[in-house]
Each structure stands twice: as structure tokens, then as C-alpha cells.
Amino acid sequence: xxxxxxxxxxxxxxxxxxxxNCSSSKALYSVHxxxxxxxxxxxxLMILLKGGExxxxxxxxxSFNEKKQQSSLYLTASQLSYSGTYFCGTGGGSQxxxxxxxxxxxxxxx
Amino acid sequence: NAGVxxxxxxxxxxxxxxxxxxxxxxxxxxxxxWYRQLPEEGLKFMVYLQKENIIDxxxxxxxxxxxxxxxxxxxxxxxxxxxxxxxxxYFCASSSGTSDYNxxxxxxGTRLTVL
Numbered sequence: 001x002x003x004x005x006x007x008x009x010x011x012x013x014x015x016x017x018x019x020x021n022c023s024s025s026k027a028l029y030s031v032h033x034x035x036x037x038x039x040x041x042x043x044x045l046m047i048l049l050k051g052g053e054x055x056x057x058x059x060x061x062x063s064f065n066e067k068k069q070q071s072s073l074y075l076t077a078s079q080l081s082y083s084g085t086y087f088c089g090t091g092g093g094s095q096x097x098x099x100x101x102x103x104x105x106x107x108x109x110x
Numbered sequence: 111n112a113g114v115x116x117x118x119x120x121x122x123x124x125x126x127x128x129x130x131x132x133x134x135x136x137x138x139x140x141x142x143x144w145y146r147q148l149p150e151e152g153l154k155f156m157v158y159l160q161k162e163n164i165i166d167x168x169x170x171x172x173x174x175x176x177x178x179x180x181x182x183x184x185x186x187x188x189x190x191x192x193x194x195x196x197x198x199x200y201f202c203a204s205s206s207g208t209s210d211y212n213x214x215x216x217x218x219g220t221r222l223t224v225l
Binding site: 014026030034040041042043044048050087089096097098099100101102103 | 143145152153154155158165166169175181212213214215216217218219
């Protein structure tokens with residue numbers, strides 16, 4: 001099943017914080033976060049594994065609540081370069097395809 | 111250290127023609143995934159391949175679409191007798207498959223336009 005992302009869109013001023021949520025009705029093994037700018041490829045940001053391990057971006061953090069089957073991406077002190085669409089992808093195991101949410105469009109204004 | 115490479119970047123085909131999309135994974139990666147993205151939408155999984163094997167093709171339409179990843183050379187996604195609805199961006203991603211993290215890294219995509 002496709003994970004559900006919220007909010008669908010958010011507008012921020014530079015320096016403000018944002019939280020993007022990703023929830024699934026299915027048990028999660030891992031959650032992968034990507035950012036895509038218009039017309040470009042998705043760029044890997046962060047991966048979180050069941051059990052709490054995470055690996056990714058220095059300036060972006062995330063949490064993974066296994067019981068709630070939910071992950072949240074925290075963007076602090078946003079910069080103009082943070083603008084783009086954020087996708088979470090859920091995987092059923094250590095290998096295999098990702099099922100992506102519909103995305104959250106983030107716009108950071110000066 | 112080259113990333114995932116895809117070509118062509120843009121492809122225009124007339125209805126009924128064939129489209130061939132190529133993907134060369136990152137060096138050291140042996141797992142390839144193909145995704146399709148329609149405008150303003152998310153990425154939809156199509157097929158997952160390892161060298162000479164199709165692991166999961168559950169997201170690929172049964173007709174007109176095929177994929178391969180030969181022992182030598184790039185992975186190829188083939189669309190026969192294209193229709194207007196095939197117009198989309200097709201992304202390929204690769205992973206090493208040797209890590210529990212299994213990060214997937216995406217190529218720049220091929221934007222297919224069917225006239």
C-alpha cells in the first residue's frame with residue numbers, strides 16, 4: 001500500500017522549521033526520504049531502519065515510530081535550497097522496490 | 111565516481127513506435143529499479159532487476175513493456191507500440207544490495223513524449 005504523506009504542501013519563510021509526515025497501514029522495515037526539484041532526479045536524503053538506525057543528511061533529521069508505522073522528516077532553519085517535493089518511500093525488506101507517497105511540496109520564500 | 115547514467119535524456123516517439131531507455135548503474139551496483147513518474151505525481155515502481163534476472167516486475171504493465179539487465183551492458187526498458195499515455199519521466203535507480211540500508215540512487219531520468 002502507498003504510504004500517506006502530510007501535509008500535501010507547505011510554504012515557509014527562510015529560517016522557519018517544517019515537519020513532513022509519512023504513515024503506512026503496513027508494517028515498515030525501512031523508510032527512505034528523497035527530495036526532488038522540478039525537472040530533476042530524486043536525491044537521497046535519509047534512510048531509517050526498523051530498530052532505530054538511520055543514515056543520511058547532516059542538516060536534516062528524521063524519526064521512525066515502528067508502533068505507529070510512521071516516519072517524520074524534520075527540516076530546521078530552512079534555506080531556499082530546501083524547496084522541492086519530498087517523497088517518502090517504504091520498503092518491505094532489506095532489498096527490493098520502494099513504494100513512494102504522493103509527495104509534499106515545500107516552498108521556501110526569502 | 112560516476113553516478114547512475116540514463117540515456118537518452120529526452121525521447122520523442124510517434125504512436126506505434128518503440129522506445130528504448132537505457133540505464134547504467136553506479137559502479138559496484140548490481141541492482142537496478144525502474145520507476146515511472148507522471149507530471150505532478152509520485153514515483154511508481156515498475157520493475158526490479160539484478161544481472162540477468164528479473165526479481166520483481168509486479169509494477170510493469172503486462173503488455174508492450176519489457177526490461178532486461180544483461181551480464182554486460184546497461185539495463186534496458188523497452189516499450190513497444192507506444193501510446194500517448196506512456197508519456198512520462200522514467201527513472202532508473204541502483205543499489206549495491208549488500209547493505210541493510212540499501213540506499214537507492216536515481217539517475218537523471220528519460221523524459222518520453224509520445225506524439
